Amino acid sequence: MSPDQVKAALDGAVAGVSRGSGDCSSWQRYGDTGVTAIYGPGPRLDAMSGPPVRLRDVELIARAPSEVGADLRELARREGLPVRVNRSGDPEVAA
Structure with missing residues (x-):
């Protein structure tokens, strides 16, 4: 899923924390929902x-x-x- 798809699935929740790492992966924490979405390169x-x-x-x-x-x-x-x-x-x- 893309960040926009995650936001939509979480009824418009806004990520409180976003981070990236050297391998082009990143993650976003949606604190009120308990969801942390992790994104990275390559097939999903x-x-x-x-x-x-x-x-x-x-x-x-x-x-x-x-x-x-x-x-x-x-x-x-x-x-x-x-x-x-x-x-x-x-x-x-x-x-």
Whole structure:
């Protein structure tokens, strides 16, 4: 999606933070929505019709974020692991 498409999908939400990196990727954080959009060069994957993306038995795409989060917390509980989150979308910031 383009920044304009993300804005439209979020009912006109305005990005509060925008950043770029040396590899031509960039990201925009829409703080009130909890969405961080990450953009980069090259072909794009469509999260609704693209290839399946899973972590163990948890399907990560084409689902409500709350459902994915609940399933990831359950997976972590079963495997005795902590859940850490990087809400900024910044690949340089540890979760």
